[in-house]
Amino acid sequence: MTTSALNVRNLAKDYAGEKALKGVSFEVPRGALFGVIGADGAGKSSLLTILATLLDADSGEADVLGLNLKNDFKTLRQRIAFMPQRFSLYPDLSVAENLHFFADLYDFETAEKEKRMADLLRFSALEPFQKRRAGLLSGGMKQKLALCCCLLHSPSLIFLDEPTVGVDPVARRDFWKLLKSLKSQGITLVVSTPYMDEAKLCDTLLLLHQGYVLSQGSPEEMLAQYPYALHRIHGSKPLHFSARQTPPQGVALVYPAGGELRAATAKDVPDNDLWKQFPGAESSGHVPPDIEDLLFALLSRESTNAGQTA
């Protein structure tokens, strides 16, 4: 098929008087693992809820799986799944009862239903917990159960809104393994996350900030846009740099990162004992930027531009 899984054109939405989305456009190819990243309040949830047919946009157009979002939402609902940010299954029902409920709503033959449920329980490793009430599951297991319920009707596209928030690191890694295996089955996945380390696991990214698109592309493409050279400044004691302090001469941006500092300079600036300009620092060296560094760089440029135009 030539059509893309998602084609979003200039989508806008006001939420409680605030502009949640200010004209967002992007495209997602079929079978992609697409990440929507951004801080809290960037508009991730609004975007996913709208695309999952649950909320109407104020303006803009979107085609989902080749269907018009506004007019064909009823047909569309049979082919997509949505996993909301909050655990949205029934906590007083057991794992099996939750699955049965959603499975029974579709017209499966009994044998087909049993097979799907067994497959999903094995896939999610929830088999031993079938009888446990959903409300008593750990955060990670809850999310796996929610994913299973989404998968029952074999959707071609799944929207997952911050599925790993509040989930421990091991369970987070497990969950992403499941997503990868779904991708290998050809299912398109649109995942939002505030965790920058998860961004690297996606094929394509959309970087949202305050309702508009800051950057988009594959992680490699996006990192290639990084406008600075990045240095790590290390000391034997944790280093601090407050946002109110002015960076030293020739340094565009300084921020703390796990006890060290990151300093961004113009690309042609060699490292040349950069650490000497920071009290308490003992060494420095080049590091490759990651998505979070890119976000900081883009944001600092935004605010400078905004300052100049104002």
Place this chain on the structure above:
Amino acid sequence: MNASLRRIAVAARKEFLHIIRDPQSLFIVIMLPVVMMFLYGYALNADIHNAELVIEQPVPSPAARVLESRLDGSPFFAVTQILPPSSDPTQVFRARHTRALLRLPPDLDAGLRRPGAASMQVVVDGSDPNVGAQMRAAVEGATQKILLDHLNMKPPKILDQRTVVLYNPQQRSALFFVPGLMAIILLMISALLTSIAITKEKETGTLSQLLITPLRPREIIAGKLLPYVALASLDGILILTVGYLVFGVRVAGSVTFLALCSLAYIFTALSIGLLISTLAKRQLHAMMMTQLATMLPTVMLSGFIFPVSSMPMVLRGISHIVPATYYLQIVRGIILKGVGLHELWIPLLVLCAQGILLFMISVFKFRVKL
């Protein structure tokens, strides 16, 4: 099986699981009617019984002695004290807990011998108008009768007046409140529980999952209703059973017809709850809205306590849109008078029309988006 009916059954089964997984709420739903019946049956009895009475007696006399002992012996009064005359009767009401004060004259026996010469005063505490009026009539009537008996006299007869009380000859209030409680409790269970049931899905976010499934709005709604129809019916049976066993209230008319009419009423009550839950965003709002829209008009304006005919015009108008007004006519008609469809088709028709209208509005109002 029809796919739509099958989905309704699936949704109803899930709702049933929610109900039995919450035994505390279930216990309240089942015990509430019983507790309310005992409260209404015993504590909230409006008839006077053993009401405190104080007699002011200046001089002991045979007539005063008879009056005192027979008043005390009656089931209506308890003579709590005999006092010497005081100048200010209000002192008696301030100092003692009494409902009425009977002030006898010093020359009671002498006065009784000359017709029209004896006088006495009854002072009644009117702070509770109902009790005050009953006390006044009861004390006045009882003293006249006792003193006539004492003098071996019969009251003069100006006409032969005979009153026949139909349907509730002993005027027991149980016969009145058991049908009334059916109206209150069925409404409370049905409207309140459904209004919460859908709002809960909104509040916990599960509605977003339901909307993406093939469940249609009318299937979601019907699936929600069915278990609560069963629960409310159970309460109806419980009220009638306790009413019969404890309060001796028999259904004079057809029990089957009563059951059918009650189902129509339950359906209407559930539809009110549904409409509220499609409008309210939070469970707390839904609860408060239901209280306001159902309990208040039902208790105050349906004729459960106060007769509709004595209400001011505006309230009487409102009482005509309260479903319980019609259900009370039906349920009192069947239980007390033993009448059937021939006499009750108008209120039954109104009740069904209200239910269908409300149900259609809630299906129409149900948003397929968040």
